[in-house]
Amino acid sequence: MIRTFRWEDYDAVAAVWAAAGADVLPRAELEPKLTRDPELFLVAAPEGIIAGTVLGTWDGRRGWIFRLAVDPAHRRKGIATSLVHELESRFEALGCPRVNLLVLPHNKAGLRFWQELGYLPAPDVLCTKPLRSQPPEK
Template identity: 35%
Template sequence: MTNAPRIRQFDFDGDYARIIGLWQTIETGMHIGPSDAPGEIRKKLERDPDLFLVAEKNEEIIGSIIGGFDGRRGMIYHLAVRSDFRRQGVGQALLAEVEKRLKEKGCIKCLLMIFEDNETAKKFYEESGWKAAPEDLVFMKMFI
């Protein structure tokens, strides 16, 4: 019997309240914004539902990751692991699964953003084969 968490696709009806509950416990490195409102999450799930994953243990959601693919670039958002399950490989398992699924869709380059002062995430992503791109500056615009 394995001790590894089960990684599965997010299910809106069963998981939305629970995932918001998990995200609210994440002390740093995570911002719950307008894109996390129910209607926005439903909209995201119309596009690539197989890239929004949760890690589950004993029927509790202990981690999440949201991937996206627009046909050219991949994006990763909201990787988070419940604090009492960290340093057990859950984050890497979620990331590996979403990377695998992105590659299967034909994605050849993937981006993600972290807060500048998130040293844990920097170490985590470097350990997972990612590198910072300090030459790139992120621009953004809100349409709402």
Template identity: 40%
Template sequence: MTHQDLAIRPYHPSDEAAVIALWRDCGLTRRWNDPKKDIVRKLTVQPDLFLVGEVDGVIVGTLMGGYDGHRGWINYLAVSPEHQRRSYATALMRAVERKLLELGCPKINLLIRSGNVAVTGFYESLGFGQDEVISLGKRLIPDC
């Protein structure tokens, strides 16, 4: 699938270095999450929901989707700073939404880090709204 000059396709193992560099450029990596381990883990569960967007053969966007049988989830939506504001993130979201619908997914959830609330407007423009929930987490396997 393409959106203007963006080609969206499933992640390939040869994409690892470019994807991790993109995540770092976009400020998505954290010291407590090893991005290599995140990729390895994703490739064991629904790897077809791990998408990359390319322009002229260069990876400029990613989206890691998932479906647990109850809700869809979005992680690692990223577009390189040089390629933002071109609707690439919207194209990636629409692509994963189609895939999730094909799986029978009734709702998508995503989390926004408290330091990244500037993206709230973007997600609202796609039809997302704030749920009345409290997110709790517990790490079972430390990455570092």
């Protein structure tokens, strides 16, 4: 069963991110996102247990897919594909004409997964700049 994220899901979603080797987004970082397009933050909860999640955003021009993660204990069951298909349906319902995502260069399996779903690599260069000063690492 795929559904929209609810705040009571946060600890389970954080556990999926951690199990999948992804950084856990703090609640404070998710709050502004959830006031904008909460219907694009999805969880997969087969048998009532959150096994996967994907975070989508839409800026009114392009959709973006971030943070697709499936707990390793639940992989190879089509959960990631189902999450992506549901997110794409929700993007289409919003009138979104194109969806973008980022794959890190070392993530060969991830790139293969996205290509199997029809996403094509683009020669763009990602540039990024943090806008808030971060506390020094300990």
